[in-house]
Amino acid sequence: xxxxxxxxxxxxxxxxxxxxxxxxxxxxxxxxxxxxxxxxxxxxxxxxxxxxxxxxxxxxxxxxxxxxxxxxxxxxxxxxxxxxxxxxxxxxxxxxxxxxxxxxxxxxxxxxxxxxxxxxxxxxxxxxxxxxxxxxxxxxxxxxxxxxxxxxxxxxxxxxxxxxxxxxxxxxxxxxxxxxxxxxxxxxxxxxxxxxxxxxxxxxxxxxxxxxxxxxxxxxxxxxxxxxxxxxxxxxxxxxxxxxxxxxxxxxxxxxxxxxxxxxxxxxxxxxxxxxxxxxxxxxxxxxxxxxxxxxxxxxxxxxxxxxxxxxxxxxxxxxxxxxxxxxxxxxxxxxxxxxxxxxxxxxxxxxxxxxxxx
Numbered sequence: 001x002x003x004x005x006x007x008x009x010x011x012x013x014x015x016x017x018x019x020x021x022x023x024x025x026x027x028x029x030x031x032x033x034x035x036x037x038x039x040x041x042x043x044x045x046x047x048x049x050x051x052x053x054x055x056x057x058x059x060x061x062x063x064x065x066x067x068x069x070x071x072x073x074x075x076x077x078x079x080x081x082x083x084x085x086x087x088x089x090x091x092x093x094x095x096x097x098x099x100x101x102x103x104x105x106x107x108x109x110x111x112x113x114x115x116x117x118x119x120x121x122x123x124x125x126x127x128x129x130x131x132x133x134x135x136x137x138x139x140x141x142x143x144x145x146x147x148x149x150x151x152x153x154x155x156x157x158x159x160x161x162x163x164x165x166x167x168x169x170x171x172x173x174x175x176x177x178x179x180x181x182x183x184x185x186x187x188x189x190x191x192x193x194x195x196x197x198x199x200x201x202x203x204x205x206x207x208x209x210x211x212x213x214x215x216x217x218x219x220x221x222x223x224x225x226x227x228x229x230x231x232x233x234x235x236x237x238x239x240x241x242x243x244x245x246x247x248x249x250x251x252x253x254x255x256x257x258x259x260x261x262x263x264x265x266x267x268x269x270x271x272x273x274x275x276x277x278x279x280x281x282x283x284x285x286x287x288x289x290x291x292x293x294x295x296x297x298x299x300x301x302x303x304x305x306x307x308x309x310x311x312x313x314x315x316x317x318x319x320x321x322x323x324x325x326x327x328x329x330x331x332x333x334x335x336x337x338x339x340x341x342x343x344x345x346x347x348x349x350x351x352x353x354x355x356x357x358x359x
Contacts, residue, residue, distance in 0.1 A: 002354040003268040004341070005036055006233040009358045015228040019220070020049045022201065027074065029221030030065060031057030035071050035208040036232075036348035037225060037356055043068035052097070055219050059085045060097065072096055073087055074195070076158075076219070078124060078132045081107045088113035093120075098156055099283030100124040102142050109147055118149035122195055123187075124156040131158065136183035143187045154217070161198055174203045181211060195219055226348055227318065234353070235341040236307060239324060240265035251318040251326055262329040263317055264336070266307055268344060273351040275320035306345040309336065315347070 010293050020026050028051050030042035037045075039056075043065040046054045053072040058064055062073055062085075063099040074096040079085070081104070086092045092114055092136040098119045099105045104272070123142055126133035134142055139155070146152055157180060159173045177199070184194060199207075199218060207216055241264055244250065244257040260346075268274040305316045305325060317326035329335055336342060 003236050003272050003274075003351075004234070004355045004357060005353040006235060007037075007356065007358040008231040008233070010357070011228060011231040015231065016045065016049060018222065019224050020051070021313070023204070023218050023220065025050065025215060025217040026224070027053050027055050027195065027217055027219045028224055029055045029057075029219050031055070031061060031076065031221065032349060033352055035221060035225040035345070036234075036353060039245050040068055041062040041356065042225060047071070053217075055221075056269070058091060059083050062086065062091070066091060066094070067173075072120075074098070074122070074219075074281060079104050079108050079121075081111075087111050087119070093117075096120045096122060096153055098124050098132075100126075100134055101144075102134075102138065102145065105142055105146070105150075109150055116149075118147060118151065118154055120151045122154050122156045123152060124158065125183060127157055127159050127180065128176055129158055129160050133158070136186065139183055139187050143189055150190060152189055154191050154195050154215075155187065155189070156195040157197070159196065159198045173199055174206060175208060177203070178210070181207075181214075184214075222349075232348075234344050234346045234351070236325075236344045237267045237338045238264060238338055238340045238342060239267055239339060241335045244328075252321070253318055255318055256327075260331045262331075262333070262335040264309065264314070264327040264329055266325050266327060266342060266344075267323070267354070269320040269323045269325055271322045272327055272353070273347070274344075275303075275316070276350055292317050308343040308345070310334065 028042065028046040028049065030039050030046060034042045037060060043054060047069050051071065053074055054065060054069050055074040056062060056195055057078055058077050059075055072094050075098055077098065078100040079097045080355055086095055097108060097119055099108065108119055123139060125131040125200050141229055195217050197219045203218055204218060205218055241262060244261050244263050246260050248257045249255065250257065250263055258350065270276060303316045305327055307314055307325065307327055309327065309329060309335055314327045314329060317328045
């Protein structure tokens with residue numbers, strides 16, 4: 001029952017090459033569901049791009065990446081004592097840990113079993129995200145207390161998403177990063193590498209010009225893998241087609257058809273991420289109006305699906321099942337045949353495709 005992501009391979013690869021060439025030191029991010037592509041594919045693509053480091057979200061993602069990418073693996077989730085991480089052997093030497101608390105740094109150093117050397121770490125500095133990281137003072141104290149055998153490979157800055165408010169065509173973070181760079185410089189690390197996220201090209205260019213003694217390494221996920229949405233075509237297979245007369249019961253909940261039409265069964269349900277939504281981040285008037293409209297529709301017992309049939313997004317007949325969805329087509333709309341595919345609008349970071357086909 002395939003929910004398939006079709007990829008225009010030439011166009012996607014051209015975008016990846018262009019993105020890598022535009023950003024010196026780019027660190028591809030391969031985490032979660034692999035942005036819809038899967039972690040294994042992204043690890044191989046990172047090697048193809050010539051990256052020396054790939055970033056994963058969590059320690060349990062290392063296993064999928066390590067056999068497909070031979071370079072360093074940066075773990076974005078900060079080290080905690082309860083993590084199950086490789087701390088000994090050849091693989092441990094490839095792992096770069098993120099650390100944001102002094103007690104975790106001490107614990108990591110104590111646990112690591114790497115004769116002749118210590119663990120590789122980046123020290124995360126707290127940003128306006130307020131998620132993880134040292135304060136400026138904490139960073140200086142951590143740097144002063146780092147044992148000599150630990151390889152500190154730079155400072156990490158995890159910034160909020162770009163908002164374009166600085167008037168430069170950038171992401172609105174230049175002022176914040178310049179303030180944070182005061183703490184970076186004051187930490188007086190031997191390395192001058194700064195690992196950053198969610199900075200626009202224009203911001204990176206200005207930072208490199210302002211701090212020529214530092215190396216800025218952008219960690220990029222969405223903008224890299226999903227930066228050219230026109231190359232991506234998610235489609236769902238039609239699994240069954242049933243004519244409906246008004247009043248005919250259907251589905252788990254025994255709903256009655258409100259009017260005559262067609263009940264369409266298509267691939268893709270909650271197990272693949274269909275119908276699952278994250279809280280909206282867009283607070284514009286247009287977005288709020290759309291939310292109100294959807295709320296009114298759902299209050300009446302209906303919800304618009306992400307599946308498009310005959311040029312329109314169709315209503316769910318009932319909430320998605322685990323692996324399929326039921327759609328209602330009004331009378332007069334020609335239903336597709338079993339085995340045909342229909343377009344589906346997805347959120348790539350929450351969708352698990354049955355197949356990914358790269359031509």
